[in-house]
Amino acid sequence: MKKLLGAAVLLNRHTGEIEPAQIFSGCDDANRRHYEELWKPELVRRNADFANWDDSASGNAQDSHWEWDEIMTSSLSYESFVIECGGVTQGFMNVNVATKFAKLAPHNGRELAYIDRIATAPWNRHKFTATPKYKGVGRALFATSVSLSIDLEFYGRIGLHALEQSETWYQELGLTDCGFDEAEGMRYFEMTEEQAIEFLKGAEV
Amino acid sequence: MDRRQMTLILSDKEMEVLDELSQRRGMSKTALLRQALRLYQSVTERIERGEKVFVEHPTTKDKAELVVL
Numbered sequence: 001m002k003k004l005l006g007a008a009v010l011l012n013r014h015t016g017e018i019e020p021a022q023i024f025s026g027c028d029d030a031n032r033r034h035y036e037e038l039w040k041p042e043l044v045r046r047n048a049d050f051a052n053w054d055d056s057a058s059g060n061a062q063d064s065h066w067e068w069d070e071i072m073t074s075s076l077s078y079e080s081f082v083i084e085c086g087g088v089t090q091g092f093m094n095v096n097v098a099t100k101f102a103k104l105a106p107h108n109g110r111e112l113a114y115i116d117r118i119a120t121a122p123w124n125r126h127k128f129t130a131t132p133k134y135k136g137v138g139r140a141l142f143a144t145s146v147s148l149s150i151d152l153e154f155y156g157r158i159g160l161h162a163l164e165q166s167e168t169w170y171q172e173l174g175l176t177d178c179g180f181d182e183a184e185g186m187r188y189f190e191m192t193e194e195q196a197i198e199f200l201k202g203a204e205v
Numbered sequence: 206m207d208r209r210q211m212t213l214i215l216s217d218k219e220m221e222v223l224d225e226l227s228q229r230r231g232m233s234k235t236a237l238l239r240q241a242l243r244l245y246q247s248v249t250e251r252i253e254r255g256e257k258v259f260v261e262h263p264t265t266k267d268k269a270e271l272v273v274l
Contacts, residue, residue, distance in 0.1 A: 077247045098244050152236060
């Protein structure tokens with residue numbers, strides 16, 4: 001069931017204006033339709049510019065095969081979120097809250113919120129388009145995952161595997177690069193309780 | 206998140222385990238029980254799909270299959 005969680009703001013780079021956005025838990029048919037009719041055609045078109053999945057990182061299109069309708073399940077193990085602005089879905093996020101555990105000391109083995117998938121709309125992405133529209137989608141969704149982690153008494157702990165084009169961004173958010181994970185074929189990043197506190201302090205400014 | 210209330214009756218032994226685990230995991234009893242429910246649902250769904258769930262010894266790498274009845 002889709003439910004309004006709260007408000008956020010995004011910078012419209014085209015106009016230079018700040019615009020109100022809404023963050024929801026869950027999604028509805030409108031979000032699914034936006035993905036199928038607005039996101040997917042652009043992702044598929046952009047992905048066709050590259051010979052393989054590795055190369056598509058340079059066009060910020062490595063998620064072109066993600067099927068959000070299948071990803072966003074009703075299982076208790078996952079919490080799903082969308083962010084809307086201007087009446088359109090600007091971002092999706094799916095978080096595993098059941099089966100992933102922290103690797104970094106001193107809380108290794110403790111529960112964490114694992115960001116299974118997170119994506120901003122194609123028209124907001126650098127390298128995807130020369131004139132990306134909204135800035136702040138990923139950060140707003142990431143902040144939502146930290147809030148979720150705190151709400152579940154995971155103390156802000158976050159884990160994720162990063163697509164190549166997003167690795168620098170996660171470092172900038174304050175996560176620790178735990179190195180390349182052979183099993184997943186991607187680098188693993190983790191946010192500790194202390195890093196979550198620092199991230200939230202930054203979000204208050 | 207919408208929340209609903211229920212009364213849970215536990216034996217002394219079950220309550221001791223709940224107390225101990227909530228201390229060890231650094232979570233309230235409510236948060237711990239909610240997490241246990243998520244895990245139980247996840248394991249049940251995987252086994253129902255025909256997947257196998259194992260626990261592995263850290264040094265010997267011996268595996269034991271987790272079976273849910």
